[in-house]
Amino acid sequence: LTYASYLSKRDDVVLSGLTAVSVNEAAEVILGGSIVIPAAFIFFGPADITAMAQSGTFNLGFVTMPAVLNRLPLAALLGFLWFFLLFLAGITSSVSLAQPAIAFLEDEFDISRKRAVAIFAAVTFVLCHAPILFLAHGVLDELDFWGGTVFLVVFATIEVVLFAWVFGMENAWAEIHRGADLRLPRAFKYVIKYVTPLFLFVVLGVWLWQDWMPVIRMKGVAPADRGYVLATRAGMAALFVVLAVLVWMAWRRRRPA
Numbered sequence: 001l002t003y004a005s006y007l008s009k010r011d012d013v014v015l016s017g018l019t020a021v022s023v024n025e026a027a028e029v030i031l032g033g034s035i036v037i038p039a040a041f042i043f044f045g046p047a048d049i050t051a052m053a054q055s056g057t058f059n060l061g062f063v064t065m066p067a068v069l070n071r072l073p074l075a076a077l078l079g080f081l082w083f084f085l086l087f088l089a090g091i092t093s094s095v096s097l098a099q100p101a102i103a104f105l106e107d108e109f110d111i112s113r114k115r116a117v118a119i120f121a122a123v124t125f126v127l128c129h130a131p132i133l134f135l136a137h138g139v140l141d142e143l144d145f146w147g148g149t150v151f152l153v154v155f156a157t158i159e160v161v162l163f164a165w166v167f168g169m170e171n172a173w174a175e176i177h178r179g180a181d182l183r184l185p186r187a188f189k190y191v192i193k194y195v196t197p198l199f200l201f202v203v204l205g206v207w208l209w210q211d212w213m214p215v216i217r218m219k220g221v222a223p224a225d226r227g228y229v230l231a232t233r234a235g236m237a238a239l240f241v242v243l244a245v246l247v248w249m250a251w252r253r254r255r256p257a
Contacts, residue, residue: 002096002097002099002100003096004016009178009179010178010179011179012179012180012181012182013175013176013178013179013180014176014177014180014181014182014183014184015180015181015182018182036060036064036065036068037049039068040064040065040068043067043068043071044064044067044068061086062086065082066079066082066083069082098120098124101120102116102117102120104246104250105119105120108246108249108250108253108254109250109253127235127239130232130235131143134228137224137225137228137229138221138222138225138228138229139228139229139232142229142232142233143232143236145215146233146236147236150207153200153203153204153207154204156200157197157200157201157204160192160196160197160200161197163192164192164193164196164197165193165197169189169192169193172192173189
């Protein structure tokens with residue numbers, strides 16, 4: 001979404017999207033799954049691997065894989081390469097995550113890029129201390145659950161509804177193919193408009209039916225950690241309010257007098 005917003009109207013969205021998705025999924029799902037899952041199964045067995053899968057992506061990258069690599073020859077070298085690749089993945093991802101906030105400050109509040117970067121860096125530096133200092137109390141897991149799991153689906157649902165139903169599927173279809181050398185099969189028109197939103201609504205509905213109340217009631221969270229989890233949720237809510245107010249202020253600035 002970040003990089004696509006800088007494309008021109010005549011850039012090939014179909015080819016760019018196909019290339020990006022194919023390479024990403026081949027690396028993450030095919031290569032990553034072919035290495036991590038069999039290795040963890042061999043070293044830890046079916047019982048432990050189930051618990052690992054349920055522990056979240058953080059534990060998979062920073063606990064499970066180092067434990068697997070530690071049992072292989074040249075463990076120190078492989079461990080260094082693993083964490084170096086994680087570092088590169090984190091840095092490159094943080095660029096695309098930071099750019100919307102920086103561009104928002106530049107475009108909507110006429111703040112220079114240097115100052116916008118400084119503001120973003122200062123806010124990020126302060127906020128990042130909570131998951132670091134209180135890692136043992138489940139703060140990072142809570143942030144990862146809401147930001148990296150639940151709201152990933154929520155915002156994807158909002159986006160596809162806005163794209164296919166508010167913007168309009170005919171307008172969306174024309175926008176997709178403007179300047180494109182490839183054409184999507186017409187079946188995707190109905191997939192985008194009907195199948196994708198329905199699938200996402202089902203996923204959210206099943207989660208709300210099965211897991212909503214246990215999560216809200218912090219079932220399985222240690223009593224000593226509940227205060228930290230509540231504080232994390234309050235912090236996320238406060239951050240959302242601040243961002244909403246900034247968007248509202250930007251909207252008012254753009255409205256004609």
